[in-house]
Amino acid sequence: MTETALANLQNLYRIFTVPEAPDSTLGAVDQAISENVADFLQKHIVALERSLEDIENDFSASKIPEEPSFVSAYAEFVKQKLVAQSVHTAAPGFIGHMTSALPYFMLPLSRIMTALNQNLVKVETSKAFTPMERQVLAMLHHLIYHQDDSFYSRWIHASQHALGAFCSGGTIANTTALWVARNQLCGPDGTFAGIAREGLFKALQHLDYNGLAVLVSRRAHYSLGKAVDLLGIGRDNLVLVDTDADSRIDMRALKSAYLKLQHQNIRPLALVGIAGTTETGHIDPLEELADFAAEIGCHFHVDAAWGGPTLFSKTHSPLLKGIERADSVTIDAHKQLYVPMGAGMVLFKDPHALSAIEHHANYILRHGSKDLGSHTLEGSRPGMAMLVHAGLSIIGRKGYELLIDLGIEKGRQFARLINAHSNFELITAPELNILTYRFNPAWLQKKMGQLDQQQLPQVNQLLDLITQEVQKRQREAGKTFVSRTRLRSAHYHGEQISVFRAVLANPLTTEAILAAVLEEQCAIVKETEVQNFIEEIKQLVA
């Protein structure tokens, strides 16, 4: 071995065996995060936004570096180029997304998880993590379905069964639910070996349908579109049903959509209710949906990725009445369970449901093993369930209840601020902790009712430009943040309008911060580029 080769080898062993010194760059960053993460983020994330094109220059080399580099040099790079230019998702003034501040204990526990580097696909690489994840699934199952003790003691650790599947997020959860629903509907039958084996083409030939469909309101999360594409159902067969004035699925429209499918000989595979729509936070009438699903005999799935944890609250859980009748429910842990990114779950009422997608291999997931991987869409997975376990144990039901109640109260508080402010217009009131609104000057609001059929869309288009411009400038300034979306507004005859979207899930957000968000938006409106749009409106309605 040459001297260089030997030196390289020694360096290689070093990175696997010698810890970072506490006074190294990386050690110091690590220590700073341990001591006070909020302070670290505040200090190191640069508020003012560099343009994305500018940032891209730091990440433009396409070749893997030939030579190793020092950890300290890389740590400097991370500080200056990555951390500094990341988004301060935990900031209490960032009320535009579904990622909140994390409880402190999540960080050291995450490190334990990473250090242990378990792989939950099988018991052999996860041991106690397997029953722990099964317990987490049982606890969430109980939160939704509240079966009795004998039910859980029978199923919680049963090798051939699963009360749900832990996964990387709501998209995989929703996909898993529809996959199960599809495979159950098209299961083995006589000479037909089932869709899992023979595929969708033969399944529809066997069942003599022209297609399968999924019914859901227009407010559906876009993951359902991906899921029906992936599952071979086709996006045209994701039937997006109109909503009522309160963003909830319109039951009459649903029934007529169903009749239309019947007429086309297309079989509804699943009816999906939403408990907390991504854009407005509204909850579908789950009880009525459960009735209808029972009536037409199809799988009832509830996408409660956002709103599921409302079940913690004695005051607000009645909003989700009927969820206990769902065949499957999606809940995201990285949203309102306050767990770091990358944790979702789908729960199934029937412990046998996941058998529809069961799979085995020769080296793991053998028949009779308790390997979690035999019932999950994903394969190798980290021990994220540990952080859910920690949250449920440390925060407890009452703690989560408090978080939910606070968020909903804060939503109402923000709605009051918006309503009290003459230049803002509340578009969707918060049923949970999400609301939408827009800037609309007082004088214009008074006139909106009198605009004719030509003027109204033109005015709304200019207001859209204002919303888009204000949202962009506010984001770039980096002090506070709301997101934006486009909604059909019942108030404006179903016209699509652009709105600010606020998500009130960070317990550190105060009323003063909410007021400041509005203040900043008013200040941005005064800037020339935005004023130009206002002038245009003035001319239009003059």
Added chain:
Amino acid sequence: MTETALANLQNLYRIFTVPEAPDSTLGAVDQAISENVADFLQKHIVALERSLEDIENDFSASKIPEEPSFVSAYAEFVKQKLVAQSVHTAAPGFIGHMTSALPYFMLPLSRIMTALNQNLVKVETSKAFTPMERQVLAMLHHLIYHQDDSFYSRWIHASQHALGAFCSGGTIANTTALWVARNQLCGPDGTFAGIAREGLFKALQHLDYNGLAVLVSRRAHYSLGKAVDLLGIGRDNLVLVDTDADSRIDMRALKSAYLKLQHQNIRPLALVGIAGTTETGHIDPLEELADFAAEIGCHFHVDAAWGGPTLFSKTHSPLLKGIERADSVTIDAHKQLYVPMGAGMVLFKDPHALSAIEHHANYILRHGSKDLGSHTLEGSRPGMAMLVHAGLSIIGRKGYELLIDLGIEKGRQFARLINAHSNFELITAPELNILTYRFNPAWLQKKMGQLDQQQLPQVNQLLDLITQEVQKRQREAGKTFVSRTRLRSAHYHGEQISVFRAVLANPLTTEAILAAVLEEQCAIVKETEVQNFIEEIKQLVA
């Protein structure tokens, strides 16, 4: 507000605002991991295995606790019930799985990632993390396809395109590849709007096929079975082609399988080559597969989840010759890129390929945005790409080359030890760093050739029981670990036999440890329960 409610509220704010004290239980664990993770794992993971049923008792409550609990109490629980009973995946004597020790810097960097809690689905919650992930994909793309600089400067940050998709692991990567292949094959055509919109049933009617199929060798990872189920293709249409004596796909068998499909009017959707099979680490003849895929005009995917990083090695990369002709390639980062669990990638040769599964929404992933989520199967995702970026930057190509070369050399070293030991039988020699073997006493090995058609399967069945029993006992003792699988052995006329499986990817595994693994297995064989099987064999062949 009552006094209790106020106290609860204050406690709630505390967990979001007050860091763990360094002298708290959790703080102390955190510190210990920072200082010396190897030492921490060694001390806290209890080697001797408690039975799973016993461990389950600690995770059997199915109700979410009503009351919050102290972080310190929970930290104690984690130490005693979770950490102590986890699997020491980083131990150099644990050579049965694909999870290795991690370089030290991965831990503090993981903490930075968790603390920042970015969501890579969109730029608004990930800013610099978006170009960083695109760079990682470009670097891996370059490793495989080595296009020129102008190619990468054109595509690396192009908003409507993607060189690949980062995901939670190889299963999602393989599924994404086949999803793209399916949607490209069944794309829009005349009045047919494409499978993404109209679904698989209408696609096959339009194309006038009886089905779609995926061709791959019998050594395929089980994720491909899940993928064809999910995609509506059906598991029966995953055509598992026989392998040659070296565990590589048999090209003649492949061609005859193809002819059979043609006869049935089933269209091959994709041909999959494996670069490092999960069970034996062998590499398919990728060049020949590329030729054949071109000949029959179908998508060529390479599952290089395990073996992809072999491309780092100047010595061994020729084994993967032909991979640069693949339409798509899967590489897992949590395997041979030494990144913590939960990181995989799929790369596409053509920057337009992922358009086949592109999707948009109103509030994110808008047309023209650079949001990564418009081309991924998953939705919200953590910033794991940062750890790949760190590995590539700090370890560099040469460092990874050393790791790959060391692993392959260690595989050969272990094969030599097995061959030199009269009581072990090497079943599959290592092409990369994976091999399989079994205990087979010297006297029996000599006789195996003379056994008749009845005796041979009976002896093999008894040897299987020995393999299974030894593997289980070794795992339970907790000092060292190999896994096991079942393989068709060319040497035994295609009979399925149970084998030990060793994966030599941990740079800290020494020759002495490998010798100790064999020693321990010999010692276990001497235990009565195993000796009984040996007695049975003796009687059988006497």
